[in-house]
Amino acid sequence: MNTRQEALARQQELVNLARSEGRGLTADEQAEFDRCQAVIDGDGTRGEDGAAPSQDAAAEAQRAVENERRRMSDIINLCRQTGMDPAGYIQDGSSVEDVRRAAVDFLIQHHGPVGARMSESGSDEDNFRAAASDAMLLRSGIRTASPAAGAEQMRGLSLRDLAIECMAREGLGTTASLMRMSKDDLWGMAQRQFFNPTAAFPAILDNTIRKAIVQRYQAVPTTFQLWTTKGSVTDFKPTKDHEYLAGGAGEFLPVGEGGELKHDTPKTDLLPQRKISTYGRQFSMTREAFINDDIGFITQVPGMYAASAKRTINKQVYSILYSNPTIFDDKALFHADHGNLVTSGAAPSIENIQGMILKMMSQTDPFGDSITVQPRFIVVPVGYGFTLAQILQTAQIEVDGIGSHTANALYQYRNQLQVIEDGTLNTLAGTGAVPWFIIADPSYARCIQVDYLNGQETPTIRRMETPGQLGYVWDIWLDWGVTVVDYRGAVKNPGAKITL
Structure with missing residues (x-):
């Protein structure tokens, strides 16, 4: 190779050969291309006529070669990312922009990556995962409240489509090659991603489950949280400090001029200590569920367990009211010595509600002084709600010996007393008498408290690998404890049988 013209011609031959075969230059071809470039740059001999070619012609040829190399490289990269064949585009001289438009059409037709259509705020990967998670919720x-950008476009994706999308984005194959795989083979790849902490597919499943759990937990129609108090503990050991009863501190004493303040210690002997326990279950998305595209395993099943957790707390709370267990002072929660038990059971009426309110307001502290506990809730089984609405909302009633336009003494409590109707009491009572209760305002006196570990009220999930299990497995658990912290905050009426 003695002239620059020959070097330019050889470079063009190398480029044309690679283009015709739909590939880039091999290592040997690249080395030869570089040797030709050295000749073109002036390291070789002069032309046949003894004169060097014009600098403009050489520069133009060089630019043409560089542009062609760049075009081929960009086309090959675009096609590799989308699963397209680059040979045709290289041979027919298509521009990079032409190939980019073709790639977009290809992805739309084959449900390819949609991350490019996400919001520019935040990272592309975060946007994609958030949109995929919300799309699964929408599909179910x-x-x-505010679906992530792109969620609506992705809501039609099946579990298989989502797995392909994630794997293609992570470079585990092209969209086209992954689409040609069977569902069973894709499931095998998806299971192996369990061990990759950065893998998108299992992370999206986790995020979807968490959102489903929180929403379902908050939507469960329980009532315990309306009238119990809520607390937080930091571990599973019984609390070091005893609970303090209403009015447990000594009264203020007069202090004379230059006198001494008398020391006082609130009474805490034999008073309740709180303790929590862990409650949980395990569920899985099986290989069969993936192949059948049963998205309910991700959105509905975890929500069912979350609802079960909250209903379990609700049942535990009402079981304490119904079963009347022995508490911290070795007496039943509702006991004559506690002044919070009506001996003769009956359905709600003006007279027995008044009697229960008087019992509550007559409570005293450990020193025997009145603490004037105020009633706030009437907790009743299903079947008494309508009766109580009539009792509390009727301004005038008929009283024997007085007349039909007598003022209803309970009418003044219509905005103070909140009626809470819960069928758990009916279930616990079965065919027997169903008790009902008046509960105090917690700011005056508490009754039952529900504690959570570090204040975490919604269940926690953890994805794990179980030997012999063909599928993703999740643990779901919640730490809580239910404790009677004071008997002065409730009064019980044993009630009567209810026929619905």
């Missing part, structure tokens, strides 16, 4: 009919 679970409302989301």
Whole structure:
């Protein structure tokens, strides 16, 4: 190779050969291309006529070669990312922009990556995962307040489509090659991603489950949280400090001029200590569920367990009211010595509600002084709600010996007393008498407290690998404890049988 013209011609031959075969230059071809470039740059001999070619012609040829190399490289990269064949685009001289438009059409037709259509705020990967998670919730009919950008476009993706999308984005194969795989083979790849902490597919499943759990837990129609108090503990050991009863501190004493303040210690002997326990279950998305595209395993099943957790707390709280267990002072929660038990059971009426309110307001502290506990809730089984609405909302009633336009003494409590109707009491009582209760305002006197570990009220999930289990497995658990912290905050009426 003695002339620059020959070097330019050889470079063009190398480029044309690679283009015709739909590939880039091999290592040997690249080395030869570089040797030709050295000749072109002036390291070789002069032309046949003894004169060097014009600098403009050489520069133009060089630019043409560089542009062609750049075009081929960009086309090959675009096609590799989308699963397209680059040979045709290289041979027919298509521009990079032409190939980019073709790639977009290809992805739309084959449900390819949609991350490019996400919001520019935040990282592309974070946007994609958030949109995929919200899309699964939307597909299952679970409302989301503000779906992530792109969620609506992705809500039609099946579990298989989502797995392909994630794996293609992570470079585990092209969209086209992954789509040609069977569902069973894809499931095998998805299971192996369990061990990759940065893998998108299992992370999206985790995020979807968490959102489904929180929403379902908050939507469960329980009532215990309306009238119990809520607390937080930091570990599973019984609390070091005893609970303090209403009015447990000594009264203020007069202090004379230059006198001494008398020391006082609140009475805590034999008073309740709180303790929590762990409650949980395990569920899985099986290989069969993935192949059948049963998205309910991700959105509905975890929500069912979350609802079960909250209902379990609700049942534990009402079981304490119904079963009347022995508490911290070795007496039943509702006991004559506690002044919070009506001996003769009956359905709600003006007279027995008044009697229960008087019992509550007559409570005293450990020193025998009145603490004037104020009633706040009437907790009743299903069947008494309508009766109580009539009792509290009727301004005038008929009283024997007085007349039909007598003022209803309970009318003044219509805004103070909140009626809480819960069927758990009916279930616990079965065919027997169903008790009902008046509960105090917690700011005056507490009754039952529900404690959570570090204040965490919603269940926690953890994905794990179980030997012999063909599927993703999740643990779901919640730490809580239910404790009677004071008997002065409730009065019980044993009630009567209810026929619904």
